[in-house]
Amino acid sequence: MLKGLLAPALFCSVSFLIQACGSSNSKTPGAGGSTAAGGTIAPSGGTTAAAGGNQQVTSGSQKDAGVGADATDGSVPDAASDSGQTCTQTLSDSWNTSACTSHTSSTSFSLTVASQVDSLVIWVDTSVAGVALSYTLTGPAGAVSSGNLDQGTCDPYQSQWCALTAHVSRVLSTGIYSIQISAAAMCANSGSSNVGFLRVVGCASMPTAGAGGATGATGGNGGGSGGAGAGGSASNGGVSSTGGTAAAGVTSMGGSTTTSSSSVGGTTSGAPANERIYTSNYNGLYDTITFYPANGTGDVVPMGKIAGATTKLAQGNGIVSGNGIAFDGNGKMYVLVNSGSGSSASIEIFAADAVGNVAPIATLAGSSTGLLTPVSLAVDAAGKIYTGGSVPCATCGIGSHAGILVFAAGATGDTAPLQTIAPAVYPAIDNTGLDTSDMYVAADASGNIYAAPGCDSKILVFAPNANGNVAPARVIMGDKTQLGCNEGMAFDGAGNLYVANGVYGGGLAPSVTVYPPGANGNVAPIAMVSGDKTGLYGTALRIAVDKAGWLYATGAALDASGRSRNAILLFAPGTNGNVAPTAALAGADTEINANDLSLY
Numbered sequence: 001m002l003k004g005l006l007a008p009a010l011f012c013s014v015s016f017l018i019q020a021c022g023s024s025n026s027k028t029p030g031a032g033g034s035t036a037a038g039g040t041i042a043p044s045g046g047t048t049a050a051a052g053g054n055q056q057v058t059s060g061s062q063k064d065a066g067v068g069a070d071a072t073d074g075s076v077p078d079a080a081s082d083s084g085q086t087c088t089q090t091l092s093d094s095w096n097t098s099a100c101t102s103h104t105s106s107t108s109f110s111l112t113v114a115s116q117v118d119s120l121v122i123w124v125d126t127s128v129a130g131v132a133l134s135y136t137l138t139g140p141a142g143a144v145s146s147g148n149l150d151q152g153t154c155d156p157y158q159s160q161w162c163a164l165t166a167h168v169s170r171v172l173s174t175g176i177y178s179i180q181i182s183a184a185a186m187c188a189n190s191g192s193s194n195v196g197f198l199r200v201v202g203c204a205s206m207p208t209a210g211a212g213g214a215t216g217a218t219g220g221n222g223g224g225s226g227g228a229g230a231g232g233s234a235s236n237g238g239v240s241s242t243g244g245t246a247a248a249g250v251t252s253m254g255g256s257t258t259t260s261s262s263s264v265g266g267t268t269s270g271a272p273a274n275e276r277i278y279t280s281n282y283n284g285l286y287d288t289i290t291f292y293p294a295n296g297t298g299d300v301v302p303m304g305k306i307a308g309a310t311t312k313l314a315q316g317n318g319i320v321s322g323n324g325i326a327f328d329g330n331g332k333m334y335v336l337v338n339s340g341s342g343s344s345a346s347i348e349i350f351a352a353d354a355v356g357n358v359a360p361i362a363t364l365a366g367s368s369t370g371l372l373t374p375v376s377l378a379v380d381a382a383g384k385i386y387t388g389g390s391v392p393c394a395t396c397g398i399g400s401h402a403g404i405l406v407f408a409a410g411a412t413g414d415t416a417p418l419q420t421i422a423p424a425v426y427p428a429i430d431n432t433g434l435d436t437s438d439m440y441v442a443a444d445a446s447g448n449i450y451a452a453p454g455c456d457s458k459i460l461v462f463a464p465n466a467n468g469n470v471a472p473a474r475v476i477m478g479d480k481t482q483l484g485c486n487e488g489m490a491f492d493g494a495g496n497l498y499v500a501n502g503v504y505g506g507g508l509a510p511s512v513t514v515y516p517p518g519a520n521g522n523v524a525p526i527a528m529v530s531g532d533k534t535g536l537y538g539t540a541l542r543i544a545v546d547k548a549g550w551l552y553a554t555g556a557a558l559d560a561s562g563r564s565r566n567a568i569l570l571f572a573p574g575t576n577g578n579v580a581p582t583a584a585l586a587g588a589d590t591e592i593n594a595n596d597l598s599l600y
Contacts, residue, residue: 088299091115092200100187107196108178116203120166120179121588122186123197127160129183135166140175152591268583271295272546278598280319287313290591299587308357312348325598329381336377345371366414372400376440383409388441388451391422402437404451419467431471433460442489452486478522482513493547500543510536512543512553531578535569544599549573557584566592
């Protein structure tokens with residue numbers, strides 16, 4: 001791969017989890033606003049200030065209501081940004097696919113018409129000075145804005161190359177503007193005229209507010225009246241539209257075939273509006289968790305982010321790549337973290353609706369837990385915890401054996417598991433069939449335990465109370481199954497099993513296969529999503545499914561500017577065959593660089 005070139009449409013590793021908000025905790029997603037310091041997510045459109053426990057909702061942005069301060073810097077007062085409208089046009093772009101031949105600390109762009117500039121995205125070598133960089137933007141009349149750069153997507157092959165973003169949110173007049181950063185770390189080459197790679201995102205003219213006025217009042221503790229979003233309306237409590245229904249279709253990648261054009265942030269008609277899609281991302285400094293409205297499409301800004309040193313997500317090797325995020329029936333989030341302190345791991349438990357740089361409310365870790373090197377995590381609705389990976393084995397030459405651990409609901413601290421599915425001693429006849437620690441686990445509504453060992457092309461199903469060196473009650477395996485290298489499992493409300501099959505060593509094309517409840521033996525799937533139109537891509541295929549059968553999968557799509565992006569693909573219930581996704585979350589503002597997917 002050329003240095004400075006973001007790998008097209010490739011996830012390092014991803015797993016989905018869908019969070020379905022119950023009636024006592026119901027929220028309508030806002031317009032993809034970002035969230036400040038730790039607390040719980042506030043259900044408003046625009047940018048949310050969520051400080052600590054209380055949810056202070058501000059419609060529009062974090063600025064005070066009304067027109068901004070007088071401008072003497074060549075910019076127009078930024079009242080337009082208080083409308084809650086997001087601009088995602090590419091106004092200027094010096095990025096290119098050639099190798100970076102030098103580093104620089106400055107770059108520039110010009111505007112021929114007055115434009116709202118929302119963000120400046122630069123391509124940076126973080127090995128030079130890290131990601132904690134600052135910027136200064138100057139224009140024809142002097143300084144325009146300054147501050148710290150936010151980290152976005154990194155190259156999955158050369159992780160030191162990352163997109164850093166300056167959030168400007170001002171309407172600038174015509175003229176030439178320059179941006180200076182605090183270290184000579186920007187990629188440059190002859191294709192960029194030897195100035196730093198820069199993408200300017202905004203609107204080519206001053207946007208107008210949607211119906212209801214430019215800015216709503218500030219509500220306390222999650223109340224108050226929200227201002228109108230872009231093209232939508234707002235109701236009490238800060239509920240805001242995301243700009244209406246998306247343009248028809250998305251553009252998927254995976255071959256020569258493309259579907260209809262991609263939209264720039266919106267919602268998908270018919271898709272679940274009261275759920276969120278969560279994904280973990282590796283971005284060089286900290287592992288992060290971002291979440292989005294489950295009916296979102298296009299270049300949607302995350303509803304919120306869990307990130308920072310207090311979260312403990314970045315300790316050691318960070319969030320386990322694969323199935324590392326899960327939710328219980330009360331909305332508490334469980335995150336599997338490889339602590340890096342020898343052969344140990346932890347499960348960090350966060351409060352429902354956690355957001356920001358917040359500490360876990362509990363941790364499951366210690367020598368009694370047997371959490372050596374788990375590679376996958378599942379939690380059922382009652383809160384019972386399941387992990388798959390390496391478990392202790394005193395008589396094994398390497399001190400461990402492939403197995404499944406099951407913990408009681410509410411388990412925290414250094415607590416031993418209720419069940420261990422694995423041989424107790426070695427050598428012994430292994431009845432479990434768990435012949436590799438690289439496995440994914442899941443549990444259905446009846447408590448049956450599912451395990452998929454790596455590239456064995458089989459699904460092992462154990463009874464809910466299985467313990468010790470026991471054989472599975474059912475095995476799904478054989479040429480009719482179309483199983484490949486398993487990358488995750490999920491269930492819909494009817495109990496159908498969805499399996500993500502990645503690609504390794506020239507095997508089958510990536511696919512999602514679906515099996516009915518009770519499936520056993522060499523059975524054909526009742527549905528299979530695969531082919532060049534689907535956008536499913538590569539080895540690290542992760543999925544999540546909601547009760548109605550909406551399928552979320554990692555893959556690739558073109559954003560509104562035609563750039564190939566890592567994406568979260570959405571397929572309608574009953575999708576079968578080589579079918580384009582109904583919608584896709586993709587674009588620079590999504591910050592998707594995922595390791596996991598989950599719904600709630």
